[in-house]
Ligand SMILES: Nc1ncnc2c1ncn2[C@@H]1O[C@H](COP(=O)(O)OP(=O)(O)OP(=O)(O)O)[C@@H](O)[C@H]1O
């Protein structure tokens with residue numbers, strides 16, 4: 001048994017915890033109560049007390065075709081983005097872990113995008129992937145409109161997914177590299193003696209041992225994809241939900257509706273649905289993926 | 297046929313050189329033990345044979361093929377690691393069978409061979425377990441099974457027993473030896489435990505600071521250590537090494553004067569180090585031979601070792617359990633001339649004349665009349 005020290009006084013521990021408690025109350029519980037309140041009430045447009053409307057706000061949200069479209073693309077976004085970001089991070093981490101010449105430099109380079117805020121990255125990509133200039137322009141010369149996110153919804157969605165991947169691959173890379181470096185060197189050597197080449201070793205030994213890290217990244221990245229402030233920022237800085245609502249991710253729609261449309265009630269109802277969706281996904285992950293993760 | 301030839305092999309990490317030109321030949325089917333203190337470069341040498349460490353200079357050939365540029369898997373070696381390096385996420389069966397899986401052996405045959413191997417190393421009942429659910433000894437066996445299933449030409453062991461308790465170590469030692477006889481592969485076994493080395497080796501390589509000090513059969517090395525390093529390193533308790541000088545055809549050790557055979561006349565005036573093993577020292581009548589002051593006594597059960605001081609130099613002797621010695625008491629020792637070893641004080645190398653050690657000459661001289 002570990003020995004614990006016990007505070008005799010009641011006030012001292014509360015005093016220590018107070019700043020943190022205050023922050024949580026102020027920035028989490030208070031907004032959450034406000035959201036809960038708004039979701040079930042309606043503010044009269046010209047002032048006065050809010051009116052309780054039961055599930056009306058939700059009914060309205062669910063009856064909106066555009067809302068279901070938003071849910072669909074959010075799910076696509078939160079699956080394609082994180083999976084690809086993790087996959088790219090994994091490949092880069094495996095490469096850097098081999099300690100080939102120059103790996104230190106590349107390690108630095110790969111982490112760098114993570115330090116760039118989502119909107120800034122989005123701005124950069126507006127130029128990088130703009131159909132009129134550079135790389136994409138060359139593509140469009142082969143055939144007009146081969147790449148035009150301003151015109152085609154699917155291109156626009158791919159566009160924001162690419163920015164997400166670009167930003168988060170570096171983050172997954174750090175975690176995966178740290179995970180790889182904690183795999184004992186002798187295991188890799190034993191596999192090499194057993195006749196296994198670098199790729200085979202990665203698949204048979206390194207990736208299975210990384211499973212806990214991969215699982216952690218899957219959960220956090222998908223949550224980020226659904227509600228990350230950077231996800232909002234990326235859309236906001238590039239497509240602004242367009243063209244024709246094609247990139248109107250749930251999180252973007254909520255912020256847009258609340259602060260542009262000033263529809264707090266609708267936005268709050270949508271927030272609650274989004275939280276529910278994240279809970280369902282996280283539950284699925286823990287229920288079906290986590291069991292297969294090998295912790296010891 | 298898998299003879300291992302190591303020719304002028306060097307290893308440097310950056311500027312620091314850890315192996316300074318090693319030349320060795322390990323004949324096919326021999327059990328070679330590389331022995332040396334920690335940090336002398338044993339593992340480095342072994343890993344260079346395995347292909348896990350680049351060869352800075354020189355050449356290693358296995359079965360006549362130079363392997364410097366070959367990948368580990370192309371060298372036909374199997375290795376047992378000190379920490380076993382078992383794959384934690386695989387069952388015992390998968391661990392043992394991994395090499396076969398990689399080389400594409402069909403499932404049915406793989407299964408058969410895994411079971412066969414498991415039977416040899418006594419793991420039949422544990423095939424479905426994960427390594428975490430095994431004892432140290434069992435893990436050791438998995439590591440051995442994994443190495444032998446490929447029927448390698450060369451078996452490499454890097455201190456495979458050092459994580460086991462003393463008793464298990466003895467029994468695993470016997471098993472490794474049996475395994476070697478059965479597989480008849482060339483085995484290279486690295487250890488810093490001299491008992492392991494003496495009991496296992498057909499051929500013993502003693503290394504020190506990145507150099508080979510001596511190569512030979514274990515008993516040969518024990519009886520004729522090539523340098524003061526080997527003399528002190530092999531044997532427990534360690535050999536007594538005392539600085540002296542050849543004067544008047546004899547060496548003087550404290551109060552004792554031991555005459556050398558006439559063949560050593562050429563050494564007159566040389567500074568030497570004289571060695572004698574504690575177990576070959578005898579108690580003498582008080583006042584004769586070498587006199588030393590007892591410092592402390594080590595109980596070994598079957599006997600005891602008295603550690604004494606003679607003119608400021610430590611001197612140990614194995615004595616029977618029946619003799620009582622108190623610290624501070626002067627003791628007289630008799631040093632049989634036939635058990636003396638002579639080393640050059642400057643170089644630390646053994647002094648031999650015509651390949652015969654000094655003391656055996658002396659012994660031959662004293663024995664000769666008796667035999668004729
Ligand atoms: N990657 C490395 N970089 C620099 N020096 C190293 C490296 N690996 C080993 N060395 C050095 O090489 C020398 C020999 O190491 P080695 O592992 O071969 O020793 P050893 O004889 O096996 O010792 P032990 O009995 O402790 O295992 C040591 O002095 C060690 O510090």
Ligand SMILES: [Mg+2]
Pocket residue numbers: 338339340454455
């Ligand atoms: Mg070692």
